[in-house]
Amino acid sequence: MHPDIPQPRLPSGKENDLRVRILLVAIERFATHGYGATSIRSIVEAVGCTKPALYYHFGSKADLFVEVHRAVQSKVRKAFVAMPQNAAPLAERLERFVSSLLEATVEDPSPARLLLTAIHRPEQGQPPLDLEAFHAHNLARLAAVLQQAQAAGEVREDLAAEVLAEILLGMVHHRALELLRGKPLAHDVSKQIIDVFIHGART
Template identity: 30%
Template sequence: MPKTKDGDGTTVPQRLLAAATRLFADRGYDRTSVQEIVEAAGVTKGALYHYFGSKEDLLQEVYSRTLRLQQERLDAVAGADAPVTDRLRDAAADVVVTTLENLDDAVIFQRSMHQLSPQKLRQVRAERRHYHECFRALIEEGQTSGVFSTATPADLVVDYHFGSVHHLPAWYRADGPLSPRQIADHLAGLLMRALRP
């Protein structure tokens, strides 16, 4: 089945994901039916099962698409020809911005991660672990070269920063006093100060 585009240029999978994201965020994964998703997307059940296979596959993709974006951006930042301090600051800020720009995805995942099958949960955790390992490699690079303090193990530094990132859905409001970029700069600044020799 081709990924036909609608009048607004969106494909069937994009419409399904957008509808599922809205419904999962508003009502919860377990209280959203496949019928409600396909009606909101304006497609048939056959289209959903063709592209995603199941409602659970949609849930997994809601989380994985943001993580893929973050991984692509981290890879670009990590591979840039810049000092490790700049690369880590940029990576630390980017994960905050991309989380806030996809806040529904983060909320859905936190609420519904336990509803993934063990196999899908292992896959998602492996993707997230890979991201954290790439982020940790930047910290270790700076620690090895003497640019960052070695007083705190790199693993704990990663947990410190991502603890803040995972807590964002609990308090962030789009109409609050700080923009996503300002919050990202503050949190990245805290991380960089914590690593100062």
């Protein structure tokens, strides 16, 4: 009835305002500084609330971290799921896939930072996350596309599709890591990566 009144309390109105704000700040902080080096104090200071407010919505630092990962994983998973539905030629499918991952990282580096760190550099004391399953799922998606290309005679069959998928994902991960370090993307970087992956470095 009075839509522009401050509406000081309650979830219903704007979907748990403070909880969402904490989560967004936490994503950025955990992504930038890691688990151990991110203090609850720094989060609540950035949000503009107090510690018990945070502990009211998230039971502990570990719980908050798990929640952060849950939010980010579901977002990234979509890029991997969307790929196989594309019906274009192999090179173009792979190129779009790589491009979508890299450009999403340019727009918002936090998910990539969070996931790559959690996979390659889990910290002691941080809660377990089962990224193995997440990683395996994404790898399987990519491998399925390559296997399909193997069946069509476009891709060599002496190496398993999983091995090839692992190699390609390695190229992408590495380029993403370089991007996170600050190296800007050339406009045709996805094309370059896929071209080398498919045709190799030979003449």
